[in-house]
Amino acid sequence: MNVNSTSDREWVVSYLDSTVNQDELSSQTPVYTLIYSVLRIRFTLLFLILGAIAVLHSRKKATAFHYRHLDGRKLKILDKDTRYLRFTHGKELSQEGEEKSGPDPFLVKNKSKIELVLFSPNQVRDFFEKDARYHEKKQDANMGQYFLRSLGQCVGVQNGERWHKTRRHLEAHFSAGEAASMIFEFQKALTDWATKLPSDSAATAVSPNSFLADSVAACRQLPFRMISMSLYGDMLTDEVFDRLWHLNKIHERVTAHTFFGTWENMRFYRYLPTAANRALHAYEEGWKEFNLDVIGEARKSGTPCRAERMFQAVERGEMTTDMFLQSLDEILFTNIDVTSAQFAYALINIGRTPNSQRRLYEEVKAIEDDEMKIADFVRREDTFLHKTYLEILRNNPPVWFSLPETTAVDKRIDGFLIPAGTTVIIDTQRLNKTSPIWGEDGYSFRPERWDNITSREARYSMLGYGMGPRKCLGKNVANVIIKQFLVAVMQHFELNTGDGATHIKRDRFTCMPEQVVEFRQRKSVQE
Numbered sequence: 001m002n003v004n005s006t007s008d009r010e011w012v013v014s015y016l017d018s019t020v021n022q023d024e025l026s027s028q029t030p031v032y033t034l035i036y037s038v039l040r041i042r043f044t045l046l047f048l049i050l051g052a053i054a055v056l057h058s059r060k061k062a063t064a065f066h067y068r069h070l071d072g073r074k075l076k077i078l079d080k081d082t083r084y085l086r087f088t089h090g091k092e093l094s095q096e097g098e099e100k101s102g103p104d105p106f107l108v109k110n111k112s113k114i115e116l117v118l119f120s121p122n123q124v125r126d127f128f129e130k131d132a133r134y135h136e137k138k139q140d141a142n143m144g145q146y147f148l149r150s151l152g153q154c155v156g157v158q159n160g161e162r163w164h165k166t167r168r169h170l171e172a173h174f175s176a177g178e179a180a181s182m183i184f185e186f187q188k189a190l191t192d193w194a195t196k197l198p199s200d201s202a203a204t205a206v207s208p209n210s211f212l213a214d215s216v217a218a219c220r221q222l223p224f225r226m227i228s229m230s231l232y233g234d235m236l237t238d239e240v241f242d243r244l245w246h247l248n249k250i251h252e253r254v255t256a257h258t259f260f261g262t263w264e265n266m267r268f269y270r271y272l273p274t275a276a277n278r279a280l281h282a283y284e285e286g287w288k289e290f291n292l293d294v295i296g297e298a299r300k301s302g303t304p305c306r307a308e309r310m311f312q313a314v315e316r317g318e319m320t321t322d323m324f325l326q327s328l329d330e331i332l333f334t335n336i337d338v339t340s341a342q343f344a345y346a347l348i349n350i351g352r353t354p355n356s357q358r359r360l361y362e363e364v365k366a367i368e369d370d371e372m373k374i375a376d377f378v379r380r381e382d383t384f385l386h387k388t389y390l391e392i393l394r395n396n397p398p399v400w401f402s403l404p405e406t407t408a409v410d411k412r413i414d415g416f417l418i419p420a421g422t423t424v425i426i427d428t429q430r431l432n433k434t435s436p437i438w439g440e441d442g443y444s445f446r447p448e449r450w451d452n453i454t455s456r457e458a459r460y461s462m463l464g465y466g467m468g469p470r471k472c473l474g475k476n477v478a479n480v481i482i483k484q485f486l487v488a489v490m491q492h493f494e495l496n497t498g499d500g501a502t503h504i505k506r507d508r509f510t511c512m513p514e515q516v517v518e519f520r521q522r523k524s525v526q527e
């Protein structure tokens with residue numbers, strides 16, 4: 001049949017219509033409509049999902065302009081895995097970065113991830129300015145599964161609303177006022193430590209009035225005791241402290257697996273019967289039991305205890321038990337090396353700089369052994385004591401490279417276009433020592449430099465307690481205990497470190513020094 005004319009086409013249409021059963025037609029229409037609608041919804045969903053993936057992907061994926069300077073040069077990359085090296089060989093890594101990239105920021109590999117290293121005040125300012133409150137911490141600190149299991153719920157790696165809520169519950173107990181209220185209790189612990197140190201197993205006598213001791217070993221339990229006091233108050237009897245110290249021993253093993261483990265970081269590892277898993281399990285059980293025991297006892301006896309007050313947020317359903325336990329872990333166990341290193345460096349630096357030691361001693365002598373005067377002295381910020389404390393913080397950052405934090409928006413850092421979602425780490429030693437504000441002698445310990453520099457001016461030139469809105473939770477307590485420690489040391493000892501270089505231990509995630517110091521007992525104490 002040849003269909004040419006309009007009338008022919010009309011005929012064909014009507015013919016075809018007539019071949020279709022009208023009942024069938026009416027029963028088929030909803031099915032087609034249904035299929036059509038379902039397909040349409042699916043397509044819409046598919047488009048939405050693809051759109052979301054594209055948006056997310058574009059946040060991560062670098063464009064041709066990303067990682068490039070305004071003048072077109074590209075960021076350099078250190079072509080080696082720095083996952084462990086940043087802890088064991090921080091100094092060497094920092095030097096390699098400087099040799100490869102000069103004054104420009106550079107990229108490093110962390111297993112399969114790429115991170116951006118910053119180290120100058122301009123870079124750090126560009127990183128924190130404007131979007132700092134939207135920066136995110138990596139929940140596994142880019143260290144994998146074992147970290148996620150042991151610390152993935154602690155306040156330090158939470159983001160957004162979860163972080164705000166948890167932080168609020170903890171922060172109230174570590175304010176400047178709370179820290180000041182701990183001073184008298186801390187004083188007792190310090191006097192006890194200084195009195196017993198000459199006969200401690202860490203001390204080797206060299207004369208009736210002097211002894212040698214490794215700077216870390218000399219105060220190995222002291223910061224741990226003081227931070228435990230801040231959490232448990234009068235509940236911290238000798239027996240309770242011994243329980244904590246035992247848990248700390250297990251936790252040291254957990255920390256070693258967390259930062260230096262390899263297979264531990266894999267997903268399947270948790271199911272294997274290994275020493276690392278047993279240590280984590282034993283620690284978690286013990287830590288939970290310990291806290292519930294102490295909190296229960298504090299309630300029964302009506303003893304004030306900060307951990308008990310923090311736990312009330314768990315009972316109100318505002319914080320999970322894991323968040324509570326892991327945040328307390330972060331405060332006490334994980335942080336202990338950080339504070340211990342500051343104590344050790346306080347001894348080393350004071351013992352190496354006779355002029356600073358003399359000036360500090362003169363100040364301490366003037367306040368006599370009066371508790372009220374000591375409390376007032378420690379709180380002041382116009383003293384040589386305060387400058388010494390700031391200089392210890394500047395000269396000895398606790399970790400060589402900070403833990404990862406991501407940018408929230410595309411931004412220029414030192415002229416380079418850095419895409420949103422880029423993970424950044426800061427070379428704290430390089431920043432704290434080579435920022436132009438420190439002048440030629442940034443590597444020297446010189447508290448006097450703070451005669452002419454304010455903390456505000458030094459804002460982007462040192463990473464002491466961190467920058468941006470999520471600074472260290474314990475900064476007020478750390479401020480008080482480090483200054484009180486310096487006072488107690490000056491009251492009891494004269495220090496001598498000698499001239500040799502201080503090495504950093506390679507088996508810690510912190511910059512932990514290896515250095516023997518000579519302690520000479522002061523006359524007033526010997527009598």
Ligand code: HEM
Pocket residue numbers: 155156157167174227330331332335338339342398463464465466467468470471472473474475477478
């Ligand atoms: C001199 C000793 C200390 C130094 C140098 C120090 C330094 C730091 C730094 C650099 C951060 C990271 C901040 C950031 O992410 O930008 C931090 C976080 C933190 N620190 Fe400290 N810290 C010290 C002592 C303490 C103490 C004694 C405590 C507990 C009372 C503590 C508890 C914490 C907590 C919980 C966080 C996580 C805060 C958050 O993300 O909300 N720190 N600290």
